[in-house]
Amino acid sequence: xxxxxxxxxxxxxxxxxxxxxxxxxxxxxxxxxxxxxxxxxxxxxxxxxxxxxxxxxxxxxxxxxxxxxxxxxxxxxxxxxxxxxxxxxxxxxxxxxxxxxxxxxxxxxxxxxxxxxxxxxxxxxxxxxxxxxxxxxxxxxxxxxxxxxxxxxxxxxxxxxxxxxxxxxxxxxxxxxxxxxxxxxxxxxxxxxxxxxxxxxxxxxxxxxxxxxxxxxxxxxxxxxxxxxxxxxxxxxxxxxxxxxxxxxxxxxxxxxxxxxxxxxxxxxxxxxxxxxxxxxxxxxxxxxxxxxxxxxxxxxxxxxxxxxxxxxxxxxxxxxxxxxxxxxxxxxxxxxxxxxxxxxxxxxxxxxxxxxxxxxxxxxxx
Amino acid sequence: xxxxxxxxxxxxxxxxxxxxxxxxxxxxxxxxxxxxxxxxxxxxxxxxxxxxxxxxxxxxxxxxxxxxxxxxxxxxxxxxxxxxxxxxxxxxxxxxxxxxxxxxxxxxxxxxxxxxxxxxxxxxxxxxxxxxxxxxxxxxxxxxxxxxxxxxxxxxxxxxxxxxxxxxxxxxxxxxxxxxxxxxxxxxxxxxxxxxxxxxxxx
Amino acid sequence: xxxxxxxxxxxxxxxxxxxxxxxxxxxxxxxxxxxxxxxxxxxxxxxxxxxxxxxxxxxxxxxxxxxxxxxxxxxxxxxxxxxxxxxxxxxxxxxxxxxxxxxxxxxxxxxxxxxxxxxxxxxxxxxxxxxxxxxxxxxxxxxxxxxxxxxxxx
Numbered sequence: 001x002x003x004x005x006x007x008x009x010x011x012x013x014x015x016x017x018x019x020x021x022x023x024x025x026x027x028x029x030x031x032x033x034x035x036x037x038x039x040x041x042x043x044x045x046x047x048x049x050x051x052x053x054x055x056x057x058x059x060x061x062x063x064x065x066x067x068x069x070x071x072x073x074x075x076x077x078x079x080x081x082x083x084x085x086x087x088x089x090x091x092x093x094x095x096x097x098x099x100x101x102x103x104x105x106x107x108x109x110x111x112x113x114x115x116x117x118x119x120x121x122x123x124x125x126x127x128x129x130x131x132x133x134x135x136x137x138x139x140x141x142x143x144x145x146x147x148x149x150x151x152x153x154x155x156x157x158x159x160x161x162x163x164x165x166x167x168x169x170x171x172x173x174x175x176x177x178x179x180x181x182x183x184x185x186x187x188x189x190x191x192x193x194x195x196x197x198x199x200x201x202x203x204x205x206x207x208x209x210x211x212x213x214x215x216x217x218x219x220x221x222x223x224x225x226x227x228x229x230x231x232x233x234x235x236x237x238x239x240x241x242x243x244x245x246x247x248x249x250x251x252x253x254x255x256x257x258x259x260x261x262x263x264x265x266x267x268x269x270x271x272x273x274x275x276x277x278x279x280x281x282x283x284x285x286x287x288x289x290x291x292x293x294x295x296x297x298x299x300x301x302x303x304x305x306x307x308x309x310x311x312x313x314x315x316x317x318x319x320x321x322x323x324x325x326x327x328x329x330x331x332x333x334x335x336x337x338x339x340x341x342x343x344x345x346x347x348x349x350x351x352x353x354x355x356x357x358x359x360x361x362x363x364x365x366x367x
Numbered sequence: 368x369x370x371x372x373x374x375x376x377x378x379x380x381x382x383x384x385x386x387x388x389x390x391x392x393x394x395x396x397x398x399x400x401x402x403x404x405x406x407x408x409x410x411x412x413x414x415x416x417x418x419x420x421x422x423x424x425x426x427x428x429x430x431x432x433x434x435x436x437x438x439x440x441x442x443x444x445x446x447x448x449x450x451x452x453x454x455x456x457x458x459x460x461x462x463x464x465x466x467x468x469x470x471x472x473x474x475x476x477x478x479x480x481x482x483x484x485x486x487x488x489x490x491x492x493x494x495x496x497x498x499x500x501x502x503x504x505x506x507x508x509x510x511x512x513x514x515x516x517x518x519x520x521x522x523x524x525x526x527x528x529x530x531x532x533x534x535x536x537x538x539x540x541x542x543x544x545x546x547x548x549x550x551x552x553x554x555x556x557x558x559x560x561x562x563x564x565x566x567x568x569x570x
Numbered sequence: 571x572x573x574x575x576x577x578x579x580x581x582x583x584x585x586x587x588x589x590x591x592x593x594x595x596x597x598x599x600x601x602x603x604x605x606x607x608x609x610x611x612x613x614x615x616x617x618x619x620x621x622x623x624x625x626x627x628x629x630x631x632x633x634x635x636x637x638x639x640x641x642x643x644x645x646x647x648x649x650x651x652x653x654x655x656x657x658x659x660x661x662x663x664x665x666x667x668x669x670x671x672x673x674x675x676x677x678x679x680x681x682x683x684x685x686x687x688x689x690x691x692x693x694x695x696x697x698x699x700x701x702x703x704x705x706x707x708x709x710x711x712x713x714x715x716x717x718x719x720x721x722x723x724x
Contacts, residue, residue, distance in 0.1 A: 055624065055640035056662065086620040088455060088642055088658070089430045093625040093634040100702055102709050110716060118712040147710025149702075154630060168629030176625065176634050181431055183489075190628060191635035198637040232592075233640065235622055238451040239374070239656050242580055245588035246622065246642060247660030253630065276626045276637050375614045375646055375654055452615075452646075 023068050037061035046250075046279025047071055051320060052078030053180075053199040055249050055278050072201075072320050079321050090176070092234040092243055096253045096276070098151050099229040103280075106155045107223040108257060114152035119228060120280070155225035156255055156272065165257065165270040186312045187298070193315060197291055198277060200318030202284045208308040209290030216306035217294050221273070224257035228280050252277050254285035258293050263301035271300060374448035377411035379425055385409065389426035393549065396558035401511040401520030403503050405555045413445035415471045420499045420551035427495070428467050430455035435465035435482075435494070439472045465494045473498050476528040479538055482546050490543040493561075497549045500524045503557050513563045522557055524550045532565050539564055582683070586691050587674060591659035593694040595666030601690045602669055609649055611672055616645040617664035645671040653678045 024031065038045055038061045045060040052060065052075045059078060067073035103119025106112050118124070159165035169190060171177075177192030184192075197205065212219050230248040237244055254275035262268035273293025275285035294308040295315075307313055317323060379385035389406060396404040412421035428434050434456040440446045441458075450456060459465040462482045470476045476498060485493035506525025509532070512518075527550075528534065538545045538561060545561030590598060621639040628635055644658040645667040655675025657667045673690065677683040 050638065053638045054621070055638060055660075058662070059641065082621060082639060085641070086618075087430055087639070088620045088622055088644065090623045090636070091625050093627045096626070096630050100705065102705060103712075116714040117709050118714065119709055142708040143711040144704070144707035145711040145713070147706040147713075149706060156629065168627065168632030170628070171633045171635075176636060178623065178636050180623075180636075180639075191633055194628065194635045195637060233622070233624060233660060235642075235658065237656065237658050238455060239448075239646070240583070240587075242584055244584055244591060244658070246591050246658055248592060249624070249640060249660070251626075255630065272629055274629050278638055375648070378615070 023066070032065055034058055034061040034065065037064055043280060044069075044071060046281050047202060047284070048074045048078055050278040050281050050284060051075045051199055051201060052082070054078050054082045072324055076321050076324065089235065089238075091246075092236065094231040094233060094249075094251070096227065096231060096251070097154060099227055099231050099251075099253075100248075101152055101227055101229040102250075103228040104152050104225070105223075105227075106225045108155060108225075109158065112153070112155060112158065114150075121282075152227070154255070156257070159224075159257070159270055163269075166266070166272060169272070169274065184315065186315075188311060188315060190292075190296070190299075193295055193311065194274065194276070194288075194292060196315045196318060197275075197288045200288070200291075200315075201320035201323070202281070202287065204318050204320070204323075205287035205291050206283060208294070208314060209287040211306065212290055212294050212308045217297065217302075217309045219273075219290070219293050220259035221290055221293065222257045223286065224255040224272070226252070226254050226282060226285065228252045228282065250279050252279065252281045252285040254282070254289040256286070256289035256293055260300065265299075265301035271296070374445065374452050377413070377449065378453040379422075380409045382425075385422070386426040389422045393423055393426070393556065393558065396549070396556050397515075397547065397560050399515050399520075400513060400559055400563040401516065401522045401557060403555050403557055406551075407554075413443065413449050415439060415443070415499075416446055416449070416469075417471075417499050417551060417553040419553055419556055420469060420471075420497050420549075423497055423549060423551060423556065424450065424456075424467060424469060425453055428454040428456040430457065432466035433457050433459035433464050435459040435462050435468040437468075437470040437472055437475055439475070440469060462494065468494050468496045470496070470498045470528075473500060473526045473528050479528070479534045479546060480541075484538075484541055484544045484546060487544065490545070493544065494546045495549065496546055497551055498528065500526065500550050500552055503550065503552045503555055509565050511559070511563050511565060513560075515560075516563070524552070524557060535559070535565055582687075583674070583677070586677060586687065587657065587670065589691050589695050589698075590670045590673060591657070592698060595661075595663040595669075597694060597697065598666055598669050598690065601693060602673075605685070605689055609672065609676065611647045611649050611675070613668070614646040614648050614654065617643050617667040617671075618645070619643045619662045619664070622660070643667040647671040647675055649675045651679075 038057045041064065044064055045057050048060040048063055048071055049055050049057065052063070059081065060074070063074035063077040064071070066077060101117065103121060104114065104117045106116065156165055156168070171189045171191050173189060177189050177195065179192055179195055213221070228250065230250050232245045232248055234243045235246050236242070256273035256275070258271045258273060260266070260269055260271040271293065273289035273291070275288035275292065277285045277288060291308060291314060294306070295311050297304050297309040302309070304310065385408065389408065392404040392406055396402060406419040406422050408418055408422035410418055410422045410425055412418065424434070434450065434454070436446070436458065447458070456467070462468055462477055465483060468482060479496070482494035482496060483492060485491060503522070503524045506523040506527065508521050508523045511520040511522060542561060547561055548559040550557045550559070619641055622642045623636050623639050625634045626637045627633065640660055641662050642658060642660050643662055643664055643666070644656070647655050647668065649655070653675040655671040655673065657670035657674060659667055659670060673686055677686050
């Protein structure tokens, strides 16, 4: 017998109202504006844009405010919103070589052309909490120095001059894979895999990247180059018949360089992992590049021995919207499922007891 | 491409509601193969596109759906410009790349098996072919059977692609692969989904 | 197939639309108001917001791949004289998209074109260049100057 149960409307309504109240918090504290979130929680917006897979700072800020700062919830909100919009088409590939660079470092070459530009980094801070930030104190204007506007040379091009590094990376198919349009299939081409990694959960990819450094698929990585800055987005507008610039977005690009001892398929050389993420998202771009390289194991003829090399495992579990949906659905009513399991366990338990009783009686019967 | 009034005019006055109503008509026509479903539309496409065929394309095609045009449509800059502006659909180079295909001249429709027919795993990755016809009545009578048809359904569109019955039987034989057909007179459509069969044989 | 005149016109239009799309909507509005005109126009399409799928290249220069989407807004207008203007810009600023489309249509008249370029496009390009130069110099100030420590004798 199955009895459908309805109810909870009033409870849900009141829960929403309570949520709105708690979201707002103490009314004597001024409400956050979206501008404040965009300007002062910029890296939270960047993460929400990257994993929500929609570049729009104001929407990311709104999502963060609505989610009370729960970033995965905010990412979920942004993903849900994107499904309501029509798609106008695909941009021309952004040219990161022409980036208006705001940070650019290499861990492989000290004196690289263009130099090491630290930009607004946490790297050399002492990670000591700064009590002055608890007050609204005046912040100094940044120092300025004449810079030149020639595009910074890529580190991979320096190695390429010696022929010691593989090329940028091609895929067989002419059509560019798009997992928002075609269901995922494994094995996956590198273009589709990179798309999945670009929207993948930062924490998950970080942990996997870390695992490769700890010996689970050793890949000897060096941060060949990390650059952060703005790139033009160009788009071919059909009604115009030519491409125009639609504006600029900030991205983080990471080129991991990995030692490679060679295999039956490729000579000893440096290989690469690539990361490209919205906003200033260095940790994510590095983790993405490490995972990209690890996932190329089959292509490069390496043994697949570690989780980070297992494409189906990594890609299927990297999307935090999918993950949170499936984990959190366990909160929803499973009353009927559980009733069935309860009956089953009771029955098995009864059988177990009967069997034990029979066994207990056996020796006596034999005597 | 020249941006002329002819290109940007003649789209749906109210794209959301117009698309929904055309979608509904096409859905009903697919669900009840052979029935004539009126397409009331304010779309005014450049010739030789007819209004119903144009409305169906406006409702269904977008930048994700490569569109193939027959020679008669492809040679008209106005038609290409109008479809590009109002749907954003890229043009498919060959019939087998087309998600939608639009033919103004039934006699010149290429062999049906040359369109995208899907795969066993993804039979939906196939072409929906829209053929403009002069009329949905007055042609040779074809009797349809299959899902969505209680007994039989008679249709008499004219003109049809050459050797149509033979070609359609070939499509039926590929099931679940195949293609779906929309016959568009200027003011109404008839649909033949791949499950529709012509004639009473082999039920 | 196109004459050189056509090509030059395309290039000018392309530059103008790119500069306008790259600018802040509030800046365009402020400059537009200085122009002091209010042409009658009809919206042929939009302004409507959608998504542009963004592509990068593997390794920076290899095969293209999709790495996310961005919101974008487009508009098409027709002026009373029949001129048609288009716009497409990142973001969700509908007024900006509409203004750019109107400017695109207006600029099809030669006299208006030079006025728009002079009063709107060039100031926007200049302020973008200034912003870039400021950022560049701020970044340059964080450039590392290595110097070698000489140790020991000889």
